[in-house]
Amino acid sequence: xxxxxxxxxxxxxxxxxxxxxxxxxxxxxxxxxxxxxxxxxxxxxxxxxxxxxxxxxxxxxxxxxxxxxxxxxxxxxxxxxxxxxxxxxxxxxxxxxxxxxxxxxxxxxxxxxxxxxxxxxxxxxxxxxxxxxxxxxxxxxxxxxxxxxxxxxxxxxxxxxxxxxxxxxxxxxxxxxxxxxxxxxxxxxxxxxxxxxxxxxxxxxxxxxxxxxxxxxxxxxxxxxxxxxxxxxxxxxxxxxxxxxxxxxxxxxxxxxx
Amino acid sequence: xxxxxxxxxxxxxxxxxxxxxxxxxxxxxxxxxxxxxxxxxxxxxxxxxxxxxxxxxxxxxxxxxxxxxxxxxxxxxxxxxxxxxxxxxxxxxxxxxxxxxxxxxxxxxxxxxxxxxxxxxxxxxxxxxxxxxxxxxxxxxxxxxxxxxxxxxxxxxxxxxxxxxxxxxxxxxxxxxxxxxxxxxxxxxxxxxxxxxxxxxxxxxxxxxxxxxxxxxxxxxxxxxxxxxxxxxxxxxxxxxxxxxxxxxxxxxxxxxx
Numbered sequence: 001x002x003x004x005x006x007x008x009x010x011x012x013x014x015x016x017x018x019x020x021x022x023x024x025x026x027x028x029x030x031x032x033x034x035x036x037x038x039x040x041x042x043x044x045x046x047x048x049x050x051x052x053x054x055x056x057x058x059x060x061x062x063x064x065x066x067x068x069x070x071x072x073x074x075x076x077x078x079x080x081x082x083x084x085x086x087x088x089x090x091x092x093x094x095x096x097x098x099x100x101x102x103x104x105x106x107x108x109x110x111x112x113x114x115x116x117x118x119x120x121x122x123x124x125x126x127x128x129x130x131x132x133x134x135x136x137x138x139x140x141x142x143x144x145x146x147x148x149x150x151x152x153x154x155x156x157x158x159x160x161x162x163x164x165x166x167x168x169x170x171x172x173x174x175x176x177x178x179x180x181x182x183x184x185x186x187x188x189x190x191x192x193x194x195x196x197x198x199x200x201x202x203x204x205x206x207x208x209x210x211x212x213x214x215x216x217x218x219x220x221x222x223x224x225x226x227x228x229x230x231x232x233x234x235x236x237x238x239x240x241x242x243x244x245x246x247x248x249x250x251x252x253x254x255x256x257x258x
Numbered sequence: 259x260x261x262x263x264x265x266x267x268x269x270x271x272x273x274x275x276x277x278x279x280x281x282x283x284x285x286x287x288x289x290x291x292x293x294x295x296x297x298x299x300x301x302x303x304x305x306x307x308x309x310x311x312x313x314x315x316x317x318x319x320x321x322x323x324x325x326x327x328x329x330x331x332x333x334x335x336x337x338x339x340x341x342x343x344x345x346x347x348x349x350x351x352x353x354x355x356x357x358x359x360x361x362x363x364x365x366x367x368x369x370x371x372x373x374x375x376x377x378x379x380x381x382x383x384x385x386x387x388x389x390x391x392x393x394x395x396x397x398x399x400x401x402x403x404x405x406x407x408x409x410x411x412x413x414x415x416x417x418x419x420x421x422x423x424x425x426x427x428x429x430x431x432x433x434x435x436x437x438x439x440x441x442x443x444x445x446x447x448x449x450x451x452x453x454x455x456x457x458x459x460x461x462x463x464x465x466x467x468x469x470x471x472x473x474x475x476x477x478x479x480x481x482x483x484x485x486x487x488x489x490x491x492x493x494x495x496x497x498x499x500x501x502x503x504x505x506x507x508x509x510x511x512x513x514x515x516x
Contacts, residue, residue: 087382089377120347258513
């Protein structure tokens with residue numbers, strides 16, 4: 001038995017999310033099928049760094065796989081990709097020590113959200129098209145107080161209840177790239193729906209519908225409003241999962257050039 | 259009756275091409291439907307700068323529309339987009355003098371072809387994934403003799419017969435952008451399938467299957483080989499249609515950032 005680290009990209013549109021589900025198409029389910037088909041082995045463990053919701057994409061999701069096979073990693077990668085659907089792609093597979101754990105060893109997660117400022121014939125499934133003009137400077141300013149350790153319960157779905165809702169947010173980056181607004185959020189972990197509720201709230205501020213101070217206020221005095229402005233999954237990408245020693249990305253690149 | 263110039267982008271995947279067809283979905287057909295729905299006018303003339311084939315995309319196709327309506331251009335643009343499918347988008351509409359003709363006034367057309375050097379979960383419909391490694395320097399070198407006025411009959415479908423097959427090619431640009439190879443071709447006009455047969459031939463050279471001199475040789479001594487390596491429509495974009503006074507694009511930008 002050996003442990004392998006897999007890095008995967010996927011367009012989440014057609015899937016119910018990362019997590020295996022009995023009656024729905026999931027990324028984990030498709031990956032497990034490709035492992036079986038390419039190795040002939042049916043008995044293995046497959047663990048993701050975390051779940052992504054239905055319709056959410058990934059540029060570099062990480063999973064570990066415990067399997068007893070003598071397929072060498074190079075052929076293994078080729079074989080898995082030969083059996084994956086076109087919207088899921090394994091970028092790399094490498095043998096790792098048993099001490100590596102896709103979820104527990106992760107130091108930080110990075111998400112990127114793509115907002116499109118215009119209607120476009122391309123990439124509708126990879127953006128959220130916001131029709132109102134957005135004030136980027138105000139969005140950047142109002143996001144600054146989010147950095148640090150805070151109680152983000154306002155920005156989490158109710159199923160987070162019972163768990164700690166304290167999160168140390170490392171970074172919020174908001175940049176314009178062509179017709180897109182890119183928002184990058186980096187933290188050790190995220191609460192369920194947290195990225196989409198933060199993005200939805202930032203958009204309300206950019207539109208001028210919420211006051212710029214409202215984000216900081218929600219940290220002090222939780223309210224139900226952010227849940228009402230949850231951004232759609234189409235614009236969201238799990239960008240990176242960072243493990244000890246990994247270099248952090250600095251340049252914020254769009255997936256689409258429009 | 260007034261004449262309008264329309265600039266359109268579209269993802270051609272679902273369509274039989276630009277040209278109206280009785281029993282198939284076409285870009286021109288969808289645009290005509292949107293004009294009728296947004297103006298109520300059924301009697302108008304709609305003329306494109308040229309046809310694009312089934313599955314071919316456009317970043318800025320140009321058409322002119324002769325119509326008797328008092329809708330102002332700003333509302334006209336909004337109305338048409340409200341009635342176009344999500345994979346067709348009107349970028350601009352402006353009133354033009356009757357002397358402007360989408361096809362006859364065009365000085366040059368520019369096409370961009372996107373080759374992907376890797377399997378990717380994103381944008382499969384916007385690229386041609388070539389699995390073999392390609393020698394870009396050799397492709398660039400072998401393309402140079404194409405520039406100028408030549409008989410391109412080797413790089414045209416047989417339905418071009420009976421017409422002149424002489425074309426003045428202004429520019430061939432081959433660049434790498436991330437995992438993509440971008441090929442831009444600019445000429446006053448192109449023969450049917452010419453861009454895809456030139457790209458297919460360049461790929462054979464990049465792969466090392468054809469000699470670098472073969473392109474130049476086909477110009478002197480026509481042969482049927484390029485037709486056998488016609489690149490798929492998925493990677494092809496009509497980039498620009500240039501009219502007198504238009505500035506030429508210089509930077510070669512990908513549609514996808516992979």
